[in-house]
Amino acid sequence: MYNRNGNKMFEFHTVPHSEVGKTSVNLVSVAVIKDTIMVGDWKRLVITKHRSSDGSLIDTVTVQTKPWYLAIDSKDRVVVSGSSQQQVDIVGVDGGTLISIYPKINSQQVKYCTGVCCDSSAIYIAVRNGDCNTGHIHRYDTQGRFLSCIAQGLHSPHGISLTSDGQQLAVADWESVKIYNKV
Template sequence: MTNSVKMYNRNGTKMFELHIVPHSEVGKTSVNLRSVAIMKDTSIIVGDAERSVITKHRSSDGSLIDTVSVQTPPYHLAIDSKDRVVVSGEGKQVDIVEVTGTSLFSINPKIDSQQVEYCKGVCCDSSAIYIAVSNGVRTGHIHQYDTQGRFLSCIAQGLYDPMGISLTSDGQQLAVADYKSVKIYNKV
């Protein structure tokens, strides 16, 4: 496991390395960096599942702005259109929190009226939150929720083991990392 995030420019040249703990604690504090997301103001949010914290950094130099505790270990992160942080810990729920760590609400996905076992990847667009969920191998779904956490639709089901999701740059397709394959779904 790494204890830093390395930032590169478009041509592959390393710009800087950011640490999620103060420099005096680097190498002394155990971390498990699992996720990263970018806010509208270009601040970098990093998820540390070991300590259940998210850290906020300046995109210009990676300097640490703030560290806040979150209820769910941040294995997967997304930033929604309101700059709220969507946090999935691979457990049974997804939390929507302010960047200050203030919990706003949770989404508790269900498959066939039963609470799911695993919430994995998350992503957002201006009108929805998308969550990869499953109850084990060959039970994966992609669910769509509105920005208040209300279920809208099941976009895909029967996935092998969805690990992560993202919208394409034009926002018209949803890419799903499904174990050893990537599946692309057109938004309708």
């Protein structure tokens, strides 16, 4: 954990101290909810919850979808994007899948669900059909219903985020970053 000045404050582990060095992990995603840091572990199919003040392990929640990408929605639920698992799950902070989203492009199940982010009324998901230049950004309501396609023809979108004012969407599209204005 680093402070705003870039100084290291502390390190923390995603397994109990007795398991450090004994348990294999693959940490690939992170999201913050209030004073809790959520870390996605692809290998163990879990999300670990940590205190932001010292990194201490609060809980470990098992998930069905590999947590390649994480976001927190306006209802304090964890949105888990599973990459090649072709789905996005909305999970309660104490575990358990509440809603599963299976994005489609042209009525066909997508091959990859990558980056996710949320605002107060929607969930944004980066998807693609495997080949380059098939990437889309889709917008869903908080119940997982498709609302619109925001962008298409992207090379290979991965990380996505809204700006702090919520008026623009930034998309890491392989070798470039694209910014979309909210309309």
